[in-house]
Amino acid sequence: MLTRKLKALKRQIVESQVWTSMFRHDYDDTPRNRFLQIMANVWLHLHPPKIRRHAIRVRFTWCMGGITFLLFLVLTITGVVLMFYYRPVGEYAYADMKYLEFDVPFGMLMRNMHRWAAHGMVITVWLHMFRVFMTGSYKSPREFNWVVGVILLTLTLLLSFTGYLLPWDQLSIWAVTVGTNMARATPLLGHEGPFADVVGVTPRYDARAFLLGGSVVGPPTLLRFYVLHCIFLPILASLFMIVHFWRIRKDGGISGPL
Amino acid sequence: MAEVRATAAAPAAKTKPAPTSAVKKAQLEDRVHVWPFLVRNEFICTLIVMVLFTVWSIVINAPLEEPANPANTPNPSKAPWYFLGLQEMLVYFDPWMAGVVLPSLVIVGLMVIPYVDINPKGSGYYTFRERPFAITTFLFGFLILWVTLILLGVFFRGPGWNLFWPWDRWDPHKVVALTNVDLASLDIGGTGLPFKWLGNPKIFGVELIGLTLSVLYLGVLPVVYYLWKKPTSPTLQTLGPVRYAIVVQLFLIMMSLPLKMFLRIAFNIKYVWITPWFNI
Numbered sequence: 310m311l312t313r314k315l316k317a318l319k320r321q322i323v324e325s326q327v328w329t330s331m332f333r334h335d336y337d338d339t340p341r342n343r344f345l346q347i348m349a350n351v352w353l354h355l356h357p358p359k360i361r362r363h364a365i366r367v368r369f370t371w372c373m374g375g376i377t378f379l380l381f382l383v384l385t386i387t388g389v390v391l392m393f394y395y396r397p398v399g400e401y402a403y404a405d406m407k408y409l410e411f412d413v414p415f416g417m418l419m420r421n422m423h424r425w426a427a428h429g430m431v432i433t434v435w436l437h438m439f440r441v442f443m444t445g446s447y448k449s450p451r452e453f454n455w456v457v458g459v460i461l462l463t464l465t466l467l468l469s470f471t472g473y474l475l476p477w478d479q480l481s482i483w484a485v486t487v488g489t490n491m492a493r494a495t496p497l498l499g500h501e502g503p504f505a506d507v508v509g510v511t512p513r514y515d516a517r518a519f520l521l522g523g524s525v526v527g528p529p530t531l532l533r534f535y536v537l538h539c540i541f542l543p544i545l546a547s548l549f550m551i552v553h554f555w556r557i558r559k560d561g562g563i564s565g566p567l
Numbered sequence: 568m569a570e571v572r573a574t575a576a577a578p579a580a581k582t583k584p585a586p587t588s589a590v591k592k593a594q595l596e597d598r599v600h601v602w603p604f605l606v607r608n609e610f611i612c613t614l615i616v617m618v619l620f621t622v623w624s625i626v627i628n629a630p631l632e633e634p635a636n637p638a639n640t641p642n643p644s645k646a647p648w649y650f651l652g653l654q655e656m657l658v659y660f661d662p663w664m665a666g667v668v669l670p671s672l673v674i675v676g677l678m679v680i681p682y683v684d685i686n687p688k689g690s691g692y693y694t695f696r697e698r699p700f701a702i703t704t705f706l707f708g709f710l711i712l713w714v715t716l717i718l719l720g721v722f723f724r725g726p727g728w729n730l731f732w733p734w735d736r737w738d739p740h741k742v743v744a745l746t747n748v749d750l751a752s753l754d755i756g757g758t759g760l761p762f763k764w765l766g767n768p769k770i771f772g773v774e775l776i777g778l779t780l781s782v783l784y785l786g787v788l789p790v791v792y793y794l795w796k797k798p799t800s801p802t803l804q805t806l807g808p809v810r811y812a813i814v815v816q817l818f819l820i821m822m823s824l825p826l827k828m829f830l831r832i833a834f835n836i837k838y839v840w841i842t843p844w845f846n847i
């Protein structure tokens with residue numbers, strides 16, 4: 310009696326105009342619905358509806374590309390939360406870190422997750438490259454997608470490096486100082502590099518000063534790295550990710566033995 | 568190079584060999600639905616990763632040291648851990664090389680891999696036997712030159728960038744004698760060998776010994792190897808001079824790091840070649 314009423318209720322709901330306007334197919338496990346589940350879903354239609362059997366084996370893919378993308382999403386979400394509380398200004402930045410730690414509800418959790426997921430993403434992107442190399446997946450016709458992958462790897466490191474400065478503590482300022490000191494030695498473009506005197510670059514006017522917005526890591530660098538970290542690099546990485554994922558499909562799905 | 572033999576019979580792999588109809592049929596039959604099989608994997612994987620990172624983030628706090636102070640340089644000052652391999656290279660090369668040229672070549676070198684690896688085998692499955700040179704080179708570069716140097720930088724480098732065991736106390740006053748010499752004035756056992764007896768000849772301030780050695784290493788050695796091996800090596804014939812030149816330059820430049828490390832550790836060599844503009 311009750312089940313019959315529930316069934317009638319269910320039919321009433323799923324056949325209503327509102328429901329059918331949102332969901333174009335039912336959920337019974339039929340081959341047709343398995344296709345539609347992928348093809349009629351904007352989030353899932355990145356996948357093909359069918360895939361070669363080996364491609365779902367964790368032992369083949371290690372899930373590393375997917376985990377890297379997942380961590381990018383985690384970083385985007387936690388990063389946006391952190392942006393609500395953090396000001397990239399010399400006087401405020403460090404105080405805002407303390408504010409996040411002691412005053413903001415779940416602030417420390419968000420910051421921890423952002424930090425650890427960032428380290429995690431650096432490692433997973435390396436492991437992804439490692440796996441792709443070991444399976445020879447960069448070979449024709451996937452050469453260009455490997456190149457896009459190398460660009461994404463570089464962008465991941467740059468994202469992590471620019472984010473490293475933002476806590477504005479001793480660890481970040483000196484790590485970024487050491488890291489960007491290299492730019493001083495850029496051939497032709499750095500004031501300590503080979504042929505610097507030929508070009509005429511100076512400590513205040515060379516590749517490093519362009520990167521830092523000054524001759525030392527200071528508040529202008531903080532603002533510069535903040536904008537690179539929160540706007541420029543994520544957008545660039547997203548664009549290359551779109552190409553990367555699209556190319557997987559266009560190059561015939563993920564690689565496999567013939 | 569066993570790979571040379573492995574690819575001997577294969578033609579230049581411009582495109583994937585076309586699958587026969589039987590292979591294609593087998594491939595089509597070997598397909599599974601993405602929903603549920605792949606999406607299920609992705610979902611479980613997401614759950615595991617999220618639980619892992621959530622627990623990790625609850626248990627371990629991200630580091631936060633004292634406020635940034637430009638007047639107080641910590642010793643040692645370390646780059647972010649993933650760049651410590653590059654910082655480690657600074658021990659052996661000047662910053663323009665270790666910090667700019669070599670990292671750029673790592674990126675460029677990775678990008679050209681698919682265009683210079685003409686071995687059609689080993690695409691889409693794990694194999695060592697069918698591509699030993701490619702895998703050995705990559706593993707050496709990734710595991711030894713990248714990962715090991717990072718571990719060395721993270722765990723074994725202390726004040727003054729001196730070596731410490733992880734259980735040692737970091738002594739900022741540790742004294743390490745600087746006994747490095749340049750290759751041109753290397754004098755083994757007071758014999759003047761191998762180069763000191765030449766008296767370090769220069770032209771326009773450029774050391775000729777280092778110039779000769781560099782030209783031998785990057786120029787003569789690869790050409791001699793190419794001419795010697797080409798008649799009997801189908802791989803070199805298919806590779807052609809341009810791709811060969813790219814592979815060999817990138818390979819030799821990569822190997823210059825362990826080579827320089829060896830020269831430093833065995834003979835305390837500081838520079839191999841000194842010029843008025845740069846030193847190597």
